[in-house]
Amino acid sequence: MSQNINHQDAKLFPLNYHDSRKRFLELAGMIPGGQLEHWQIPGKKDNDLFTDSIYWPPLEKSENLLVVTSGIHGSETYAGSAILQMFLREIMPALDRRNTGIWLVHAMNPFGFKYHRRVTENGVNLNRNFSVSGELYKTRNLESERMHSMLFKRAPVASLKSPMMDSLQVKDGVAYFGDVTMDQFTKATAPGQFVNPQDLEYGGKQLEPQSAKLVEKLKNLLPKFKDIVALDLHTGLGDQNRLHLLTSGSGKDLNPELFAKLFDTNADKEFYEHTPASAEGFYEVHGALNSAFADLASAQNRVCAITMEFGTLGHSLEAQLKGLNNFVAEHQGFYNGYANAELKSAIEKECFERSYPQSDEWRAAVVSASRGLFKAVCRRASILKD
Numbered sequence: 001m002s003q004n005i006n007h008q009d010a011k012l013f014p015l016n017y018h019d020s021r022k023r024f025l026e027l028a029g030m031i032p033g034g035q036l037e038h039w040q041i042p043g044k045k046d047n048d049l050f051t052d053s054i055y056w057p058p059l060e061k062s063e064n065l066l067v068v069t070s071g072i073h074g075s076e077t078y079a080g081s082a083i084l085q086m087f088l089r090e091i092m093p094a095l096d097r098r099n100t101g102i103w104l105v106h107a108m109n110p111f112g113f114k115y116h117r118r119v120t121e122n123g124v125n126l127n128r129n130f131s132v133s134g135e136l137y138k139t140r141n142l143e144s145e146r147m148h149s150m151l152f153k154r155a156p157v158a159s160l161k162s163p164m165m166d167s168l169q170v171k172d173g174v175a176y177f178g179d180v181t182m183d184q185f186t187k188a189t190a191p192g193q194f195v196n197p198q199d200l201e202y203g204g205k206q207l208e209p210q211s212a213k214l215v216e217k218l219k220n221l222l223p224k225f226k227d228i229v230a231l232d233l234h235t236g237l238g239d240q241n242r243l244h245l246l247t248s249g250s251g252k253d254l255n256p257e258l259f260a261k262l263f264d265t266n267a268d269k270e271f272y273e274h275t276p277a278s279a280e281g282f283y284e285v286h287g288a289l290n291s292a293f294a295d296l297a298s299a300q301n302r303v304c305a306i307t308m309e310f311g312t313l314g315h316s317l318e319a320q321l322k323g324l325n326n327f328v329a330e331h332q333g334f335y336n337g338y339a340n341a342e343l344k345s346a347i348e349k350e351c352f353e354r355s356y357p358q359s360d361e362w363r364a365a366v367v368s369a370s371r372g373l374f375k376a377v378c379r380r381a382s383i384l385k386d
Contacts, residue, residue, distance in 0.1 A: 009367035010360040012082035017107065017114040020081040021052060024106040027088040028054040039213045041110055043121045049110035051210045053217070055103045063099040064381060065225040069214075070105060070233045072126045072289055074112015074119070075355035079310055080233035081106070082363065083370045091374045096383045101225065103217075108210055108289075116352045117334075120208055127232075128192030128203030128287040129211050132295040136287050137205050140195060143188035148199045151177055151185070157333040160346060162325045175321060182320065190283040198335045200328070203287045214289075218296050227258055229377070230293050230305040235355050236323070237282060238311030241362055243272040243369040246282065246307040252294040253305040262304065262377045271372035272308075308373070310366050312357050326351040 014020035028034055034054040041049045051071075058064075068087065070080025084104055092102065107113050111121045119125050131137055153163040167177045175182040192203040207215065222228060238244040245263070247254045265274045275282055285291075290305035297303045313319040330351035338344040378384040 005360050006364045006368060007360060009082070009086070010363040012085045012367055013078050013363050014081045017049070017077070017110055020077065020113070021050065021107065021110075023085055024052060024081065024088075027085060028052075028104065031056070031088065031092055033057070033059075037217075039210055041209055043111055045121065046111065046114070049114065051105065051108055051110060051213070053103060053105040055217075055221075056097060056101060058097060058099050058101050060098040062101060062224040063226055064383065065101045065103065065221060065228045066378075067103045067228065067230040067293075068105070068233065069108060069230070069289060071107040071109050071113055072232060073234060073236075073355070074107075074109040074114070075116045075352055076118070076233070076235040077107050077109070077113040078356045079235045079363075079366045082367055083233055083308075086367050086371055087374060090371065091378065094385050095378060096385050100381075100383050101221070103221065105214070108214070116348065116355075118355070119202070122204065122208065123197035123202055124204040124208050125192065125201050126208060126211060127285060127289055128194075128201055129208050130215070130287050130289050130292040130295075131203075131207070132215060132292060134206070136203070137194045139286075141188070141191065141193040141286075144191075144193045144199065144201070145195070147180065147185055147188045148196075150180070152199070152328070153332060154198070154336055155332075156337040156339055157329055157343065157347065158339040160329070160343070160350070162329040162332065164328050165321075165325055168321070170317070173317065175317060182324065186324075187283045190285070192286045194287075200331060215292055215296070218292060222293070222296055222301060223298060226300060226302060227381075228293060228297070228301055228303045228305075229258070229262065229381075230290065230303070232289050232305070232307050234307055234309045235312055235366075237309050238275065238315055240311050240314035240319070241365040242311045243366075243373065244275040244309045244311065245272050246275055246309050247290070247305075253290045253303055255302040255304055258302040258304045262380045264376070264380075268373065268376050271369045271376065275309075308370070310362075310369070312354055312362070323354050326354050 037053050039051040071077030151164045169176045189200045192201045194203045293303050293305040313323045
């Protein structure tokens with residue numbers, strides 16, 4: 001194992017949901033002036049799952065608001081938990097909070113965190129669930145429906161290989177399923193759909209309870225501030241061990257002047273890279289958490305709502321195919337069953353690796369890149385005391 005791995009950073013990753021919650025609440029409670037909230041998430045299997053948040057108002061004047069949200073995809077919360085711990089231990093004590101409010105949100109999807117699923121107990125991808133007006137729930141993604149009709153099987157999973165992979169061909173370095181490229185499939189299905197929970201990336205029919213709570217809080221907070229920076233923590237897409245900054249592609253949630261002031265993609269390249277939604281393997285998202293900031297902002301607000309995405313399996317063609325296969329097989333198995341318990345366990349383990357690689361090198365890289373990004377952004381915002 002590499003001598004350069006920071007094992008202390010790697011140890012910030014929790015054992016499970018309850019361990020993570022305990023760590024977050026203990027650290028948050030040690031910093032005076034914070035306003036804790038606990039949103040109990042109702043469920044059929046559990047009555048002890050909570051989304052916790054803590055807000056520190058500015059000490060003098062409300063000018064800037066920094067929001068960090070974690071765990072919107074449940075199985076990705078391990079990294080979000082570690083980043084929040086690092087922030088509370090290192091970044092928070094070094095901030096000049098006279099004119100800046102800080103709001104941290106732990107485990108937006110505690111059910112998914114506990115049971116290693118991206119979605120809620122209702123089968124909703126929370127990062128497709130944010131429609132403040134409710135109009136998005138009335139729409140149909142016809143291309144997604146077409147892709148599911150062509151390529152998705154509604155039968156018990158009988159192999160580690162998704163049936164979708166039976167039609168796979170690679171021509172000149174491009175993956176095809178029949179006459180559909182993998183990039184076409186991704187860009188059709190990944191934005192989300194609001195019709196069928198048994199299809200991929202279901203966004204629901206209404207705000208999930210935690211989504212509604214977050215929107216309610218934002219309605220209260222945003223009018224108090226001019227500049228709002230929101231960072232939503234994710235894992236999965238992109239180059240292995242690399243942090244990608246993703247934006248929705250709509251342009252509404254990224255004020256160009258504020259982004260240029262706080263993010264220098266050249267100077268900060270050792271920490272992250274900015275990857276547009278149009279890049280191959282990436283995609284625009286409908287109903288993303290980031291869009292809620294834009295929908296709720298007024299003319300006085302400058303908003304930068306950004307996804308921090310840490311690559312896991314990698315961005316090679318082989319890695320993308322592996323990730324897609326794991327994702328599709330697990331989803332199909334959840335709704336249609338598996339041929340046997342051993343196959344179920346193997347597929348769920350592979351799918352979890354897509355969210356949380358069991359590697360200290362990856363864990364340490366997540367925390368190190370986040371530390372570098374937070375310090376750079378806070379320094380440019382003139383709120384870092386060192």
